[in-house]
Each structure stands twice: as structure tokens, then as C-alpha cells.
Amino acid sequence: MMVSQRPSEVSTSAHERVYRTLRSRIMYGEIAPGQALTLRGIGREFEVSMTPARESVRRLVAEGALFLSSSGRVSTPELSNERIEELAALRALIEVELASRALPRAHMALIDRLQGINMTVAEMISKRDAVGYIRANLEFHRALYLRAQAPAMLAMAETVWLQMGPTMRALYGRLRRTEPPRNHKLIIAALKAGDEPGLRLAVRSDVTQGLRMLAG
Amino acid sequence: MMVSQRPSEVSTSAHERVYRTLRSRIMYGEIAPGQALTLRGIGREFEVSMTPARESVRRLVAEGALFLSSSGRVSTPELSNERIEELAALRALIEVELASRALPRAHMALIDRLQGINMTVAEMISKRDAVGYIRANLEFHRALYLRAQAPAMLAMAETVWLQMGPTMRALYGRLRRTEPPRNHKLIIAALKAGDEPGLRLAVRSDVTQGLRMLAG
DNA sequence: CATGAGCAGATGTGATCACATAGACCTATG
DNA sequence: CATAGGTCTATGTGATCACATCTGCTCATG
Secondary structure, three states: OOOOOOHHHOOOOHHHHHHHHHHHHHHOOOOOOOOEEOHHHHHHHHOOOHHHHHHHHHHHHHOOOOEEOOOOOEEOOOOOHHHHHHHHHHHHHHHHHHHHHHHHHOOHHHHHHHHHHHHHHHHHHHOOOHHHHHHHHHHHHHHHHHOOOOHHHHHHHHHHHHHHHHHHHHHHHOOOOOOOOHHHHHHHHHHHHOOHHHHHHHHHHHHHHHHHHHHO | OOOOOOHHHOOOOHHHHHHHHHHHHHHOOOOOOOOEEOHHHHHHHHOOOHHHHHHHHHHHHHOOOOEEOOOOOEEOOOOOHHHHHHHHHHHHHHHHHHHHHHHHHOOHHHHHHHHHHHHHHHHHHHOOOHHHHHHHHHHHHHHHHHOOOOHHHHHHHHHHHHHHHHHHHHHHHOOOOOOOOHHHHHHHHHHHHOOHHHHHHHHHHHHHHHHHHHHO
């Protein structure tokens, strides 16, 4: 009976490590919608028993990142169009507020950082790297919202991102256009100008743009 | 070794039952802020092993209903004033949207039901029953928002309620006033009149009123 | 009397096992 | 050949145990 087989990783619990990895995969669209997961499979991959695997999965289910069927099987969710519309509306509500709260605190260093991230976004688009694009895009938003000093709101926004992760991958996968992120430039311009209405509009447009892609 | 000791309750899993009960207690303010919980204690109370207790707790931690200390001990959260302000702002954002979406679908049957619930709210206030008040008040809101046909948004709103549960109890516990729910009447009036701006304002006022109580 | 060291009990974590059941595959029968 | 039934494997659930660590209390010492 081996009990504590990896003394090198005492810094953080096993289920935390599993949870973080799975969460990252889901949020950044590395897993397709409807993909099934098993506790024993997770345990095998991360070299842990079923216990930490179960706790990670439970946590992700609670956050809406995973779907639990009536028989207990877990998979990434396949969102209906209505659900996608709701989540996009939530993003708009919460992220517009976060951006608005960040505006008075947004100094030049932040704007520089956003422009840097934006170059990565453009690069990922040109490479047609869906996962890289999602990651860079969310990093852009997170960098801005961190300035709002509103951790509960940011957590809510991230929960929405998490729920949309697999769907975003599917959406961007069928994306043909190779245009640079226009709305991001509008966001940066509004930040520079201290233009709150403009910022709110730009964020709202950016966040709901994926929805139009769905309808079109 | 006893494995399946309660064949009568096969309808829903043990951890689900534990989760629902704990969630209800927290949301409706039956547990004070900072109250500690133990896995073995939960297991003893619900006559289950630590496993379902752990899963329930993990789930509630993921929803922000419970706080996990660095040493792994769990307790209900003690919210800072900044955190309370954020959560109230989130309520305002999400619930105003939910009310707005419910408005076109709000028929007479709903209004009757809301008025009925409102009588319970007034009764709980007069009895100074904090838990009963919180329960009736949230039932009022939930009844309205269910009409919005927006499950993801409603789930978000409920998560915020859950996070505020213990704090609401503490807040309303120190409440002296015995006034009937004025904002609820404004909500009902706006629903009757089909007055969307009035509805949005009334919901926003109702949801942020507790905050004023805190400041005062 | 105050303070700190040490001990004992309580608590969380992860592994493992027994069991029930769902899903898949295979076979037999119409 | 299609379909229904059965079997077998895979999977989730919950109980239990071993272990590490945290907490609180006690007692000795300054």
C-alpha cells in the first residue's frame, strides 16, 4: 500500500494540480464539446487515485465546466444556442462593469501590456491557432479586469469563460476570417482617451462578436 | 463492511442529499459567518462516510458558499465590506437583466403569486424571523426570474445569493426596522404596468438596499 | 504568573476495495 | 439479415484505512 509516493510535490495537493490542469484545458478550448472523461482515465494520466480525480471533476461540474449525465458520466458540455446567448449576455453585463471599474486605474503600463498581448492575439489568428487565440484573447481581458480590483466579479467572468471554453474552440475552429482584433484596438483607444461610454461599447461588442459568428 | 445500507433512498445519491441540505442552510442564513464545519461532523450528522461529505463540501467551496483555509479547514465565509459591495453589484447587474427578460412573459398568475409570497415576506419581518425572511425574499425573486427562461443567468444569481447567505443573516439580524417590503410593491406595480425602466430601477433598489443598511 | 515546548486528539488527504449499474458487444433466433 | 436478449467489461459511488499535519491543551520552567 503506497500512500505518499511523491514527496517532491508537497507544495500543492494532488487534486489541486489535476483541477488546475483540467480547468486550463477546458477554458482554453483544448477539449472538444461533448468529449467524455472518466475518473480512472484522469487518475491514470495524472498518476493519482480516483479520489483526487473525483474531487477535481466535482469541482469543475459545480462551476459548469463539465456536464454530469444522469448516470454519472462526465463530459464537456454541448451548449444549445440559447445557452450560448445567455452566457454571452452574462459576459457583456459583467465584463462591461469590470472594464468600467478598471478605467480610472488604467495607466500607461497597462495599456502597453494590452498592446503587447494584442500582438500575440493577432499572431495566433494569422497562424489559425484556435487554442492560442483563445488563451491570448482571455489574457487580454483578464489583464484589463485585474485592474478593477473586483475579485468576485472577475471570478464570475472566468466561470463564464470556463463554461464557454469547448464551444469557443468549436466556434473559432470554423472561423475563416483572418482579421486582426478590431474591438481590442477600440478598447485600447477608449482606455487612452478615458472614454467610458466608448469603452463600454467596445467591450460589449468584443464580447458578443462570437455570437454574431454563430448566427451568421 | 457495510456498503449499501439504505436501499430506501436510491433515488438520489448521498452526496447530493448532503449537498442540497448544506446549500439550503447556507443560502438561507441558517449558519453564521465564520462557522466551522468538519467532514467527519457532516458525515456523522447525515449518517454517511467522509466521501460524500467531502464531495459536498468541495462543491460548495467551488461555488463560493464555503471558505477553505490554507490548512484545509472549511467554514462559512466572513465577507469584507468590499466583497459585499461587489456581490451586491453583481446582483444588481444580473437580476435587473433577469427581471427585464421576465417582464414580457409576466402574466396575472405570476403577479398573484408574487403578491402571495410578499405577504409571507411581510409576516416574517413582523415576526423578526431572519431565516424565514431571507427564504421568502429569495423565493420572491426566484419566482420572478424563472419567467425569464434563462437558466444560466438564474444559476449565477443563485450563486451570488449563496455566497451572501451567512452575511445576510448577520445583516438582517441587526436590523431594527419592521417596515414592509416597499421595493417589492414597486416591482409588482411595474410588472402590472409593463413599465420596464421602472422595473429595472425597483429591482436595483431592492437588491442594493441591504448595502445601505451596511453603510448606515 | 506568564510563556513556551510537547503531547494527544482531531482533521484533511489520498489509496484501495466492494458493489451496483450502464453501455457495448456478441450471439442466437425470428 | 435484423433484432432482441444476455453477458461482460468499464465506470461511478461510497466505505474504510493509513498517514501527515494542524490545533488546542497541559505542564514545566523562567
